[in-house]
Amino acid sequence: MGHHCCSKQKVKRGLWSPEEDEKLIKHITTNGHGSWSSVPKLAGLQRCGKSCRLRWINYLRPDLKRGSFSEQEERTIIDVHRILGNRWAQIAKHLPGRTDNEVKNFWNSFIKKKLIAQGIDPNTHNLILSTTTNNYNTNNFNIINACNKLLPQPQQQQQTTSPLMNIFSSSSSSSSAFLSSLPYNYNNIPLHEILFSSTSNQYRNPNMFWSSTTNTNTTSTQEQNNYNIPHAPSMESPASQASTVTTTNPIIISSSSSSSSPLILNPSRCGLIDEDFIMWNSGNYEFNIEADQLIRKEEIQTQVLDPVVVVEMNNKTNHIHEMMNSTTSASFERSNNFDFDFVESTTSTVLPCGMYCNNNYHSPIDQFAWDC
C-alpha cells in the first residue's frame, strides 16, 4: 500500500538503499528538485515525492553536519526550546547543518532525559519543586523559590519572603497582603537576567500590557522604594494598593482580562524577547517597545545564546552600576530612556507568557519559566 499522497503509485517504503540515494543525489544536483511529486519519476525511483523530499532534506543534503551534537549545540537547543517550545524547525535554524528531525530526536533521546535528571521540567523548563512549602499560589512558590535558590542570599531577609519578583492575582484574597508584604530592598536586588517570552501562538500577546516606571527623585535606599504603578489600563484593585508597596523599578504586566493575574516584577535587568524583537531595560527607566524598533532575528539568536547584556545605568543607581560594569557587551540599541508599551490592551483573551531568569549572564539561562 502506498502513501496517502501517492496511493496511485507503487512505491517502496523503508530504509533507502545506497543506489536509491545515488539516484536521488544525481537527479537533484543536476536538475534541482523542482516539484517533489515529480522527482521520483524523473530520478527513476519507486518512492513517493514526499519520501524523496524527506530523504534529501534530512540525510542527503550536502550542507548537513553529521555526527554528535556539541555542548554548544546542546545549549543552544535548550535555550531556544525554552522560548519556542517544540518548534523543531525553528530551533534547527539556529543550528547550521542540523535538521529539525535531528534536533527533535536529540531532544527526545538525550536532552529531555538530562533535564529531568537535573530536576527541570523539559516542557516548561521550570524547576521541578517540592510542594511541601508552598505558601503562595503555585506560580509564586515556583518563582520565589527558584529565585531564592539562585540569588545571592540577602543578608537581612527571610528567603521565603525575598522574591526577586512576584505574581499576585487580583482574584486572590491574599493579593493585598502579599503586595503590602513585599520585602524589596534596593540593595538586595541582585543582578538578574530576565527574559519575558510569550510561548504560544504568535509569541506576542496582544492582550498584555507591560509597563515600567520608577520614582527617580529618590536617593536613599528607602526612598527609592517608592512604588509607582503607571498607566496600566487594565489594572484594577492592585493599582490602588500600589502606593503602599515599596520596591524599585517595578514592571507590571497585566491583562485586559478581568480574570487575569497582573504580574509585578522587580528585576534589576529585564528584557523582552519574542520571535521578532528583544529589548532590555534596567535601572530607573520607563520603556516602550514599538513595532519600528524590531531587532533582526540574527541578533535575537545572539541574545538568546549569549545573553550578556550591558544596560546603561542611571547615576542614581551607583552600586548597581558598578556591578554592571563587569558585563561587557550588548548588540542592540540601548538607551537610558525608552518607553515600553508592548501592545495596546484591547481584548479579553489571555495568552500564556513565559519568563526566564538567571543570575549569571555568562551562563546558560536555564532556571525557570512559567505561564501567567
Added chain:
DNA sequence: AATTTCGGCAACCGCTGGTCC
C-alpha cells in the same frame, strides 16, 4: 551463546497553511 529489552534514529503519517486555478 541465545534471547530479550532498550534506545537511537530514519522514515512515515497526518495535519496545516499557502498558492493556484
Added chain:
DNA sequence: GGGACCAGCGGTTGCCGAAAT
C-alpha cells in the same frame, strides 16, 4: 469561495544495533 495540489512541520512508528539478562 472552494477544491486540488504542494511544501513544511511535528508527532509517531518501527527498524536495527547495542546492552542487559
